[in-house]
Amino acid sequence: MTQSPAKTFSFLTSARRTLQMEAEAISALLDRLDDDFSKACELILAGKGRVVVTGMGKSGHIGNKIAATLASTGTPAFFMHPGEASHGDLGMITRDDTIIALSNSGETNEIISLLPAIKRLGIPVIAITGQAESTLGQEADAMLDSGVDIEACPLNLAPTSSTTTALVLGDALAIALLESRGFSAEDFAFSHPGGSLGKRLLLKVENIMQTGDRIPKVAPTASVSDALLEMTQKGLGMTTVIDDQNQLLGVYTDGDLRRTFERDIDLKAARVTDVMHRGGKTIGPGALAAEALYVMEQAQITALVVIDSNHEPIGIVHMHDLLRAGVA
Structure with missing residues (x-):
């Protein structure tokens, strides 16, 4: 039975603690960015196909958002569920594509099981993981370290800070690619013709x-x-x-x-x-x-x-x- 919070419990204190912890996790990414980030961008720019983003569970939800952000900022991308991929959806990818795989542990079974088939096709893999020494981290062509010392969840169980850092790295990729391509506000509007920005920039x-x-x-x-x-x-x-x-x-x-x-x-x-x-x-x-x-x-x-x-x-x-x- 769920109990009511104690009268002395402060919702604001809890919220501030969470925001502070996640802000610190994001700040820590700055010191860990290295040449692999540049390599990841170069792999995507060199690809003639699309960026295929994959991830399981909470990482999958983050991957969905990263794919949407990439697609709306000039990098064709879509999300592929890793569980469905091993049952036929792997046929959606081509040799010209680039994979972004998200797994905080770097050992997610549904992701690791796809690597042999992806490698056989010669498709470059960009990993966003919290464990650089994991199977995914070692097998990736470029590895972006999204690791955190502790989750914002007081039980250190629910993915919170780790999903935030993964999302931020995805945003960093999208914006770096946007800027390198010279992607303009009008280009953005063409991807959002139904939005207010599209109306402002396309309507004559x-x-x-x-x-x-x-x-x-x-x-x-x-x-x-x-x-x-x-x-x-x-x-x-x-x-x-x-x-x-x-x-x-x-x-x-x-x-x-x-x-x-x-x-x-x-x-x-x-x-x-x-x-x-x-x-x-x-x-x-x-x-x-x-x-x-x-x-x-x-x-x-x-x-x-x-x-x-x-x-x-x-x-x-x-x-x-x-x-x-x-x-x-």
């Missing part, structure tokens, strides 16, 4: 702008009252002012309207060209939606006129369009 103004009859337009001879009517009908808080050649002369916005009222101007008698904002903020259709957001934020406006190479309005991108697209 032309993909979200309002076009055709949705563009508010008035002639320079229009009265302020006519401009207000157009703004109300299109519901974008502004209207463009264009000449006979469809060239953009300026814009008239809600802000301009407030300033018009402050000047006590006759809305029916005054022409829109007398009170409009000449030129106005514009953007091209091929610009990133994130750039449109930046321009709006800097100018403290809610809409941009999209113009073509002839300076003709071909669309309007509104803050609401950016919000709907998940960019803002």
Whole structure:
């Protein structure tokens, strides 16, 4: 029967102890990094195939995350369960691949049993293990030492600090490979098209702008009252002012309207060209939606006129369009 914690037990003290122990375990990795880390990176870069990550139990969960991080940062990778590998899944790997095997003890049966077949194919093995002298450590082409003096678990049983160090070494590999390849934020976005970063870096103004009859337009001879009517009908808080050649002369916005009222101007008698904002903020259709957001934020406006190479309005991108697209 599970007992309630004693009233004198401090959850915060326990948490701080765990964080301190794991932080110290990570810090200790710095002194143990050696040429094998560089060799591991070189083996992966030289490989023409994918990185196959494998591990059993908690090491398998860490391996899954390492594979996902590698794949999303420019190194094609996937996770292979070692138990399933010996029952047919070994067929997923090719001679062009590179193996990353995780085992804290370095003696995990499911991992060790795969080594003969992997070696027979001539596939390089990178070990992440806490025991350099283990079978896995000795058989690996590059060995990354993830060993810890003690687990954060007070019983020194549950993998805690050791899984953290293994994960950190996987992150270090992924980032070193990312930097050596010159992997960019746009490259990252292509791997995450459904994420917010992908939307910010891949979505263009032309993909979200309002076009055709949705563009508010008035002639320079229009009265302020006519401009207000157009703004109300299109519901974008502004209207463009264009000449006979469809060239953009300026814009008239809600802000301009407030300033018009402050000047006590006759809305029916005054022409829109007398009170409009000449030129106005514009953007091209091929610009990133994130750039449109930046321009709006800097100018403290809610809409941009999209113009073509002839300076003709071909669309309007509104803050609401950016919000709907998940960019803002």
